[in-house]
Amino acid sequence: MSLLGGGIFKGMAVTLRNFVGSYFDKERLTTKEYAWRTDDKLPERAGDYPKEEAEQLSDTTTVTHYSRNFPMLLHDEGEPMDTVRCVACQICERECPPQCIYIEKSKDKMERGGNKAQFYPATFDIDVSVCMSCQICVEVCPFDAIVMNSQFELSTPDRFGGLLLRRDDLLKSNDYYHKIHPEEAAARDKRIADEKAAKEAKKKAAEEAKKKAAEAKAKAEAEAKAKEEAESAEKPAEAPAPTHTDAKKEDNGE
Amino acid sequence: MNWELIGDILLATVPLLVIFPSMFALTTWVERKALARIQNRIGPNKVGVPLTPYGGNLSLFGLGQPAADGIKMLFKENIVPTGADRLFHLLAPILSLIPAMLVLCFLPLEFPWLNGEQNSVKAFMLDGAVIFFFAITGLNTLAVFMAGWASRNKYSLLGGMRAIAQMVSYEIPLVLSAVVVVMIVGSLNAAEIAEAQAGWNWYVFQPWGLAAFVIFFIAALAETNRSPFDLPEAESEIIAGYFTEYSGFKFALFFLGEYIAMFAISGLAVTLFLGAGGGPGVEALPWLKVIWFLAKVCILIGVMIWLRGTLPRLRVDQLMGFAWKFLLPLSILNIFIAGFAWHAKKANEGTAVSVIVWVAALIILYAAAKGLDHVNRAKVKPRTYQYGE
Numbered sequence: 001m002s003l004l005g006g007g008i009f010k011g012m013a014v015t016l017r018n019f020v021g022s023y024f025d026k027e028r029l030t031t032k033e034y035a036w037r038t039d040d041k042l043p044e045r046a047g048d049y050p051k052e053e054a055e056q057l058s059d060t061t062t063v064t065h066y067s068r069n070f071p072m073l074l075h076d077e078g079e080p081m082d083t084v085r086c087v088a089c090q091i092c093e094r095e096c097p098p099q100c101i102y103i104e105k106s107k108d109k110m111e112r113g114g115n116k117a118q119f120y121p122a123t124f125d126i127d128v129s130v131c132m133s134c135q136i137c138v139e140v141c142p143f144d145a146i147v148m149n150s151q152f153e154l155s156t157p158d159r160f161g162g163l164l165l166r167r168d169d170l171l172k173s174n175d176y177y178h179k180i181h182p183e184e185a186a187a188r189d190k191r192i193a194d195e196k197a198a199k200e201a202k203k204k205a206a207e208e209a210k211k212k213a214a215e216a217k218a219k220a221e222a223e224a225k226a227k228e229e230a231e232s233a234e235k236p237a238e239a240p241a242p243t244h245t246d247a248k249k250e251d252n253g254e
Numbered sequence: 255m256n257w258e259l260i261g262d263i264l265l266a267t268v269p270l271l272v273i274f275p276s277m278f279a280l281t282t283w284v285e286r287k288a289l290a291r292i293q294n295r296i297g298p299n300k301v302g303v304p305l306t307p308y309g310g311n312l313s314l315f316g317l318g319q320p321a322a323d324g325i326k327m328l329f330k331e332n333i334v335p336t337g338a339d340r341l342f343h344l345l346a347p348i349l350s351l352i353p354a355m356l357v358l359c360f361l362p363l364e365f366p367w368l369n370g371e372q373n374s375v376k377a378f379m380l381d382g383a384v385i386f387f388f389a390i391t392g393l394n395t396l397a398v399f400m401a402g403w404a405s406r407n408k409y410s411l412l413g414g415m416r417a418i419a420q421m422v423s424y425e426i427p428l429v430l431s432a433v434v435v436v437m438i439v440g441s442l443n444a445a446e447i448a449e450a451q452a453g454w455n456w457y458v459f460q461p462w463g464l465a466a467f468v469i470f471f472i473a474a475l476a477e478t479n480r481s482p483f484d485l486p487e488a489e490s491e492i493i494a495g496y497f498t499e500y501s502g503f504k505f506a507l508f509f510l511g512e513y514i515a516m517f518a519i520s521g522l523a524v525t526l527f528l529g530a531g532g533g534p535g536v537e538a539l540p541w542l543k544v545i546w547f548l549a550k551v552c553i554l555i556g557v558m559i560w561l562r563g564t565l566p567r568l569r570v571d572q573l574m575g576f577a578w579k580f581l582l583p584l585s586i587l588n589i590f591i592a593g594f595a596w597h598a599k600k601a602n603e604g605t606a607v608s609v610i611v612w613v614a615a616l617i618i619l620y621a622a623a624k625g626l627d628h629v630n631r632a633k634v635k636p637r638t639y640q641y642g643e
Contacts, residue, residue, distance in 0.1 A: 004624050011564045015292045019563075028294045 065181055068148035070128045070165070071137055072172040073121075076113060080171040085145035087118040092137035092146055100130035101137065124167040128154060144192055150180050269365055270358045273548070278513040279320035285559045286319070292563035330502030335406050338499065342404035347500065347507035350397035353390045354514035360387050361521040362448040362530050363548075366541035383444045384436055387522055388429055391477070394515060395421040398479075398486065398496050401508070405499035413495025416570065417486035420476055423574055424483075427581035428473035431466040434592045435526045444522075448530030456529035461616035462592035465623075467527040469585050471554070474519040476577070478512060480558050482565035485573060520554040521547070579630050580623075587622050591615050 003009075022028045076083040088105040104123035111117040137146050149172065156162030178185040283298065290297030298316035334340055360383040380386055395418055402414020435457055436442055439450045457463030476483035487495035494500075497508050524530060528550050531543030568576070598611040 004620065004627055008561075008565065012560060015560065015564045018294055019288065019291045022291045022294045029296060030294055 063150050063152065065183060067150040067152075068135060069133060069150055069152050070131050070148070070154070071126060071135075071146050071170070072149040072177075073124060073167065073170040074145055074147055074174055074177055075171055076174055080168070080173070081120070082110075083112060084120055084171060085112075085143050086121050086124065087143055087145070088121040088124075089119075089142070091140050091142070095136050095140045097134060097136060098130045098132050100127045100132075101125070102127075121167055124170060126165045126170060127163060128165055129159065129163040144188055147177055147181070147184075147188070266365070267359070270363070271355070274355075274358055274514055274517050275510065277517060277548075277552075278510055279324070281513055281555060281559075282323065282509075283317060283320050284556075285562075287316070288556075288559050289563050292560075324506065327503055327506035332503070333499070333501055335499050338406040339404040342400050343499070344504070346397050346401035346404060347504045347511065349400060350394055351507050351511035351514065353393040353397075354511045354518055357387050357390050357518045358514070358521070360384075360444055361518070361547070362444045362525055363521075364531060364540070364543050366544065380443070382442045384432060384442045384447075384522075384526075387444075387518075388425070388432070391515065391518065392421075392425060394477075394511075397511075401500065402496040405496070407499050409492040409494075409498045410496050412492050413486045413488075413498070416488075416492075417479065417496060419570075420479075420483065420485060420573060420577075423577040424473045424476035424581075427469050427577060427585045428477055430582070430585035430589065431469040431473065432522070432526055434462055434466045434589055437589065438592060438596055444525050444530075448525055448532075451529040452532055454529070454532065456527065456532065458527040458529075460592075460595070461612055461619055462588050462595055463527055464616070465584065465588045465619045466592070467523065469581055469588070470523055470527065471557075473577075473581060474523060475558065475561070476573070478516045478519055480516065481562035482567050483573060484567060485570060488567055490567075516555060516558065517551060520551045520558075523554060524550040575630065580626050583626060584619075584623055588619065591619060 074085050088103055090103050093101045093103045102123065102125040103121050106120045106122040109117035110120045135148055138148055287297040298319040301316055301318035301322045334343055398417040399414040402410045435447060439447050441447065451457060458467045479486050487497065497505060500508055524547060531547040533542065533546035536542050536546065595611055595615045599608045602608050
């Protein structure tokens with residue numbers, strides 16, 4: 001026999017414990033308070049505010065490492081446009097469900113990080129008033145060039161132009177990415193390094209295999225020639241040179 | 255023109271129009287804060303002293319929030335849906351506020367600046383105040399359905415229908431539980447009911463009074479559409495129910511009306527069961543009566559907020575079943591118990607028999623409630639779920 005309505009009192013005890021507990025135990029609070037700016041300056045456009053990357057960081061420290069808002073473009077160490085990872089392949093533009101990305105491919109190619117020369121984005125715009133923060137662009141990018149930013153202070157008095165983030169607003173360093181999403185960035189960097197190592201190992205293995213194959217072929221041919229020569233000693237020898245150049249041609253690059 | 259009379263009436267009514275709406279403003283803030291804390295959030299804490307940027311350093315725990323909300327509501331666009339009945343769409347929020355404000359007059363609030371003759375109690379206190387209270391608050395149902403109908407919106411109409419079913423059902427246990435007190439006091443006059451409970455003779459301390467208070471409180475929650483009986487405005491089911499199509503100032507009026515109705519019905523509960531203005535030190539300092547009365551109302555409102563943070567919403571069939579199969583039989587039984595207990599107590603004043611009667615009445619009521627619960631529960635079978643392939 002339980003007390004009639006006892007469940008209600010039990011529930012009320014739980015809520016009372018939460019009510020009182022949240023005043024004494026800061027760990028209970030699931031949200032952190034946003035640090036308000038001391039000046040009441042309004043931004044001109046979304047990308048302008050706050051201007052410095054350090055300031056943006058101070059905003060993003062108030063959210064968790066798993067928060068995401070709108071995409072940003074990653075660049076490696078160095079001048080942003082010299083080390084931008086995006087090659088303007090436009091996969092994200094095609095995959096974007098609300099079609100908020102607009103990319104224009106460059107006319108010329110640019111070499112980055114010792115890789116083969118590639119295109120780069122001459123224009124890369126994201127309309128954050130359309131973006132739905134789905135992260136599909138991040139999923140589909142084969143170059144790890146676009147990731148989610150957690151910056152949320154994007155209010156602007158201009159609701160059209162101000163909410164259109166330009167390429168230069170979107171460019172963020174990999175260091176910044178490490179600061180706002182440490183675990184994710186570390187995992188991504190590790191994956192990139194692993195992939196690179198695996199590719200290199202594969203390349204090496206393939207080269208060696210080809211070398212071996214070529215050698216074996218050369219050997220076999222030499223043997224065959226020796227045999228032939230043995231059979232008809234008067235016949236002149238043929239050069240087996242083309243095999244080596246064929247092997248090099250097949251060497252694959254991106 | 256009798257200027258003195260007009261002055262007296264103003265002295266009695268203006269405080270009501272000042273105290274309760276300002277209590278409403280504070281309650282919205284308290285409710286948001288309390289619910290936030292229950293859910294381990296912080297709640298509104300930015301809006302502070304007006305015109306300091308971003309709350310400045312004078313945010314005062316977000317106490318400026320009600321003012322900010324009020325200003326926002328006032329300046330919002332007045333939107334009427336196409337094809338809606340413009341007149342009734344406008345009339346509904348007004349009609350929901352007026353009865354709620356009107357019944358405040360019947361609460362036995364004895365303001366210290368009034369002498370006995372021109373007391374607000376005496377100014378408005380009809381001999382049938384309790385009946386009048388229920389008659390006028392019943393108008394709220396009309397306003398809610400009017401809002402639902404005039405909005406020309408399916409959700410609104412559903413909300414209005416639900417509200418009618420709920421309010422009509424819960425009106426009965428509400429009135430029947432109040433009948434007990436009226437029967438014992440022998441008067442419908444709120445002032446006399448308050449006087450009968452002077453000196454800690456609160457009816458909530460009687461077994462029938464306790465049962466009646468619990469029934470009254472539950473029915474009051476349903477009557478004011480408070481959680482867990484907030485089906486007419488169930489957000490997760492029908493958007494906002496009857497005020498789906500209301501925004502801006504009309505919504506504010508609805509909101510105000512709802513809260514004032516909460517204060518009014520809590521005030522009636524305090525009058526009927528919790529000794530009205532009675533409390534420590536009332537004999538020496540009569541002005542404490544108002545303070546105690548309002549404090550008790552605030553405690554009841556606090557419990558309402560607490561319940562809102564605790565209980566999930568009922569299903570429609572559970573709601574109706576609870577009113578008709580549980581509260582109604584129990585409140586009818588309670589009337590009989592109260593009659594017997596009162597007579598037994600009167601016949602055996604001061605003897606051990608009265609104590610036995612007290613205990614016996616409590617046991618009978620509890621057993622009856624438990625039995626009703628058992629009978630109702632027996633029909634509820636565990637659900638079987640069939641999953642799609």
